[in-house]
Amino acid sequence: MHPDLTPHHADCLLFDWDGTLVDSQYANYRAMAAVLATEGVRLEQEWFDARTGLSSGEMIRTLIRERALELSRPVGHLVADRDEMFLKEAHAVRPHREVLQVVEAMHGRVPMAVASGGARRVIEETLRHQPFSGHFDTLVTRDDVDRGKPAPDIFLRAAELLAVRPARCTVYEDSDEGIEAARSAGMTVIDVRPHTRTRPRSGA
Template sequence: MIKAIDVTSYKFSAIIFDCDNTLAKTAPVHYIAFSTAVKNCGYSMEEAWYYERVGISGIDLLKDFQKTYNAAFDIDKASLESGILFKKNIKLVRAVEPVAQVAHDYYKKLPMAVASGGNRPTVEATLEAINIAPLFKTVVTVEDVTKGKPAPDLFLLAAQKLSIAPQDCLVFEDSDEGIEAAQAASMQVIDVRKVLGPDYLK
């Protein structure tokens, strides 16, 4: 049996999870998608370069790639193609088991939500792919707010939907932007990168 991350040192009344690379190991599949999309534009994306930027949005990743390599291609087109490729390979996505186990352990015991900077169809498909979607009645995505992470809006909306005060929420996150957003919302936050180590996505 997978051992869940220990949360006994925290006092909380609800749990809010990020999706990408927190509940689900999406980075390897996103790498396939982004590297293929830029390859189709005539460029090569190194795996190490990509993993140094896990956590930023797809658009920002492609903008950074253009800047780093002086690459010229249509970002919107490449982003759209990468999204299609991700969904095509979504069955390759695996759960981040120690985090997913927390969700299983607290299901029907405490209110829980997913708050993701991804788009709703992709987030919902990801949760389905790792067989965890039934655990969450509340899923908040980028379409639901004006400002995404690092603004606190996603987390505040999730807390509102759960009818729990922000300071009583415990957040699981994997990115600097997400942690900043949770802290700006006055929530407690666990950085899964520190708990699970740098290679947990490999």
């Protein structure tokens, strides 16, 4: 485990999913870009990468506001199609090795949860393909709270389920929105990006 990723004085660990536990960025981008293309919208990967802390629905709504778009289908339908496209690649999603080492080292020592702005069904399906599939005590998703990140609701709900005070939780995150959410929850946060960044893929 890298020293910068080692938790200190934590009674529980909360892990974001996409980009933190798993390297799903490109698969997520391809699924979102494909769905928006059916609406005649071109999604640049740079735009997508800058907003990875948002849920799919919030990302589409942000795009609509920024570009004054009028889409033919409701946001919920687009998100459902995006999820279906992503699930076709779920088996190929791999963990971030550096964060995997943290999960394996701390398993059985402190309670751990996945706390993500993603959809429960998508995470559960992808999680079952991961080497740490049995390592977490609970899963909290965007489906379980009223507000997604950068609101603190997801992390606070996870702490509640683990019966740990927020101040005693350490969060692992890879987005500005997630870091803001963790800090708003009064939790310690570790930014994994210096250890998980991958080189851009050609053709993206």
